[in-house]
Amino acid sequence: MSEGFLQQFVKDYGNEPGWLRDIRRSALDRFAALGFPNRQQEAWRYTNLDPIQQTAFKSVDFSSPGVIKTVQLAELMGDTIAAQRLVFVNGHYASELSLAKGLPDGVIFGNLSDMIVSHPKLLEESLTHYAPYQDQSLVALNTAFLHDGAFVYIPKGLALAQPLELIYVSSLDGAGIAGVSYPRNLIVVGDEAQVTVVERYVGVARDPYLTNAVTEMVGGAGSHIDHYKIQQEGKLAFHLGSLQVRQGRDCHFSSHAITLGGKLSRNDVTTVLSDQGCDTTLNGLYLVGGQQHVDSQTSIDHACPHGTSRELYKGILSDQATGVFNGRIIVRPDAQKTSARQSNKNLVLSDEAQVNTKPVLEIYANDVKCNHGATIGRLDEQQLFYLRSRGLGEPEAKGLLTYAFASDVVDSIKVETLRNRLKEWLFVRLAGQGKLEAA
Amino acid sequence: MNLLEIKNLHAKIGNEEILKGLNLTVRAGEVHAIMGPNGSGKSTLAHVLAGRENYQVTSGEVIYQGKNLLEMAPEMRAREGIFLAFQYPVEIPGVGNSYFLRTALNEIRKHRGLEELDALEFLGLARQQMKLLEMDESLLNRAVNEGFSGGEKKRNEIFQMSVLEPRLALLDETDSGLDIDALRIVSKGVNALRAPDRAIILVTHYQRLLDYIVPDFVHVLADGQIVKSGDKSLAFKLEEQGYAWLEKDAANL
Ligand SMILES: Nc1ncnc2c1ncn2[C@@H]1O[C@H](COP(=O)(O)OP(=O)(O)OP(=O)(O)O)[C@@H](O)[C@H]1O
Numbered sequence: 153m154s155e156g157f158l159q160q161f162v163k164d165y166g167n168e169p170g171w172l173r174d175i176r177r178s179a180l181d182r183f184a185a186l187g188f189p190n191r192q193q194e195a196w197r198y199t200n201l202d203p204i205q206q207t208a209f210k211s212v213d214f215s216s217p218g219v220i221k222t223v224q225l226a227e228l229m230g231d232t233i234a235a236q237r238l239v240f241v242n243g244h245y246a247s248e249l250s251l252a253k254g255l256p257d258g259v260i261f262g263n264l265s266d267m268i269v270s271h272p273k274l275l276e277e278s279l280t281h282y283a284p285y286q287d288q289s290l291v292a293l294n295t296a297f298l299h300d301g302a303f304v305y306i307p308k309g310l311a312l313a314q315p316l317e318l319i320y321v322s323s324l325d326g327a328g329i330a331g332v333s334y335p336r337n338l339i340v341v342g343d344e345a346q347v348t349v350v351e352r353y354v355g356v357a358r359d360p361y362l363t364n365a366v367t368e369m370v371g372g373a374g375s376h377i378d379h380y381k382i383q384q385e386g387k388l389a390f391h392l393g394s395l396q397v398r399q400g401r402d403c404h405f406s407s408h409a410i411t412l413g414g415k416l417s418r419n420d421v422t423t424v425l426s427d428q429g430c431d432t433t434l435n436g437l438y439l440v441g442g443q444q445h446v447d448s449q450t451s452i453d454h455a456c457p458h459g460t461s462r463e464l465y466k467g468i469l470s471d472q473a474t475g476v477f478n479g480r481i482i483v484r485p486d487a488q489k490t491s492a493r494q495s496n497k498n499l500v501l502s503d504e505a506q507v508n509t510k511p512v513l514e515i516y517a518n519d520v521k522c523n524h525g526a527t528i529g530r531l532d533e534q535q536l537f538y539l540r541s542r543g544l545g546e547p548e549a550k551g552l553l554t555y556a557f558a559s560d561v562v563d564s565i566k567v568e569t570l571r572n573r574l575k576e577w578l579f580v581r582l583a584g585q586g587k588l589e590a591a
Numbered sequence: 592m593n594l595l596e597i598k599n600l601h602a603k604i605g606n607e608e609i610l611k612g613l614n615l616t617v618r619a620g621e622v623h624a625i626m627g628p629n630g631s632g633k634s635t636l637a638h639v640l641a642g643r644e645n646y647q648v649t650s651g652e653v654i655y656q657g658k659n660l661l662e663m664a665p666e667m668r669a670r671e672g673i674f675l676a677f678q679y680p681v682e683i684p685g686v687g688n689s690y691f692l693r694t695a696l697n698e699i700r701k702h703r704g705l706e707e708l709d710a711l712e713f714l715g716l717a718r719q720q721m722k723l724l725e726m727d728e729s730l731l732n733r734a735v736n737e738g739f740s741g742g743e744k745k746r747n748e749i750f751q752m753s754v755l756e757p758r759l760a761l762l763d764e765t766d767s768g769l770d771i772d773a774l775r776i777v778s779k780g781v782n783a784l785r786a787p788d789r790a791i792i793l794v795t796h797y798q799r800l801l802d803y804i805v806p807d808f809v810h811v812l813a814d815g816q817i818v819k820s821g822d823k824s825l826a827f828k829l830e831e832q833g834y835a836w837l838e839k840d841a842a843n844l
């Protein structure tokens with residue numbers, strides 16, 4: 153099953169340090185042993201990876217046929233969200249599209265494979281420490297092939313006001329090659345430091361391709377981290393992404409996972425509140441139609457006392473789209489005075505669309521406040537009539553109500569440029585004729 | 592000219608027949624008040640006229656401005672000038688009052704061949720109407736009816752009506768839930784709309800409203816039919832005697 157992927161393994165990754173070679177080997181072994189996840193595993197019950205295993209993916213680079221050249225790419229990517237950004241094309245760092253200068257002293261923001269050379273010690277201390285690959289086959293796969301991606305380092309006490317943007321573009325256009333890329337990001341945030349990172353996956357490929365992405369992150373004591381991920385992969389794309397976070401004492405972390413694209417996508421968000429007083433927000437929005445399949449798995453691990461977490465995932469499904477939400481909250485025996493709220497709400501717009509939602513609370517401490525809930529609903533007939541009775545056409549009224557359903561997640565995005573862009577994207581998607589304009 | 596002609600209208604919801612052969616003719620320039628016991632079908636009539644799809648019209652016809660109203664989608668009716676002020680206005684979290692009303696107004700203007708208003712022009716118009724209705728401008732920035740008090744919701748309906756300038760306004764118990772001052776202010780808003788080319792049908796339980804908005808006709812709707820019509824003096828009689836005497840009349844028909 154996994155042989156096709158294993159054959160891609162290049163024995164010689166240049167003159168990379170020994171520790172990395174060891175990790176790579178061991179990750180490769182783990183992936184060979186674990187294989188792709190299958191539906192017998194609880195966390196994969198509703199997501200079938202057979203189509204991925206049946207496709208012969210190839211790593212592609214700038215010289216491969218069908219790769220869109222950088223000049224056109226800039227247009228396809230659309231306006232960037234942030235001034236400072238790293239751009240990757242089909243998994244490879246594109247320095248000519250990136251802009252990483254102009255940041256305060258001490259901040260490191262650059263391509264991972266370059267940083268391994270320039271900051272070997274820093275990387276050795278953290279790479280793979282927060283996204284363990286021993287038991288997670290897709291993390292193992294990514295680790296075996298990791299090369300380009302972002303390394304973000306924010307030194308102690310530094311609050312970076314401007315967001316950092318990471319853009320992953322897949323740009324194969326009809327050449328019949330199924331590309332694969334393994335973006336790997338490492339974000340290290342020092343004590344009392346602050347940063348906002350926006351990850352965007354954009355697909356302009358008409359062929360199927362696979363993105364197997366892993367972002368690992370560690371937040372020091374009293375740090376503040378806002379993470380945004382916008383997935384707008386191509387229509388035929390497979391996206392298997394994972395964000396794994398370790399929060400230190402009093403670390404405030406928020407994640408926003410917005411899934412719009414791809415044919416099959418899986419989005420894991422895992423955070424460990426590894427010390428006292430952590431604060432966690434996980435928000436998500438998936439908007440899928442056609443035959444898209446989206447699977448969101450989250451895990452909030454309250455390992456220490458006085459932690460607070462809140463989670464809101466909203467899904468909008470139309471046509472024959474299918475969705476999965478599996479939200480796990482663990483409150484360990486030591487994690488007294490934990491407060492955790494979780495909610496998954498789904499709006500189903502057609503008879504054939506389906507969603508499976510499963511919130512799971514595992515509570516081993518006694519002095520805690522936890523609640524969770526999940527809903528699957530339809531557009532409200534009375535609201536629809538109210539809007540139409542004022543002159544709004546049916547598609548516009550439906551679009552507006554659907555947009556309204558998503559609005560609390562959208563409004564919780566703090567990066568203004570991103571929030572406004574997302575509103576535009578949603579309006580285009582929801583308004584049918586595109587008549588609605590961003591309010 | 593007959594603006595609205597309802598002939599022998601039968602409508603049901605589920606298997607329950609609610610309107611049982613209702614006749615009513617409204618000419619441009621007129622104000623009609625409809626009174627009647629709870630559950631007699633007043634709101635049903637208003638919703639059927641506005642195009643609510645879960646009521647099924649089983650027979651009869653409704654001609655509005657010479658056209659078959661029952662064939663039109665709710666939004667077409669609105670664009671053709673019908674406005675329903677709901678007895679229970681709906682809360683729509685996430686949809687801004689101002690955006691919603693501007694979109695509605697522009698749909699109607701487009702239909703009438705008028706230029707669309709941009710956000711600024713709309714705001715000017717909206718502020719002017721809010722002032723007349725003594726409404727707090729901050730309501731514009733809130734979600735449609737969300738968390739509005741009962742009276743604020745009713746006032747918001749009349750505000751929408753003032754902005755949309757309908758040809759036929761259906762006011763379903765707009766007076767219920769209003770305090771005495773609000774009743775006066777809302778009535779002022781309704782009276783401001785009165786014009787030779789427009790008509791108003793108002794559903795109410797209280798004669799009091801008719802002191803402010805003086806009707807040309809008063810009808811009693813009971814058990815799905817108009818059982819009695821008269822001038823405004825009928826409302827006084829109802830206020831004094833209730834509906835019992837009418838039901839006996841109807842039984843003897
Ligand atoms: N979904 C429904 N299913 C069954 N019966 C319904 C439904 N909706 C309304 N009805 C019934 O239709 C009848 C007429 O209701 P309607 O709301 O038109 O009365 P109304 O005259 O407006 O009363 P009120 O003065 O209390 O507002 C009532 O008996 C009501 O219970």
Ligand SMILES: [Mg+2]
Pocket residue numbers: 633634635678763764
């Ligand atoms: Mg009623």
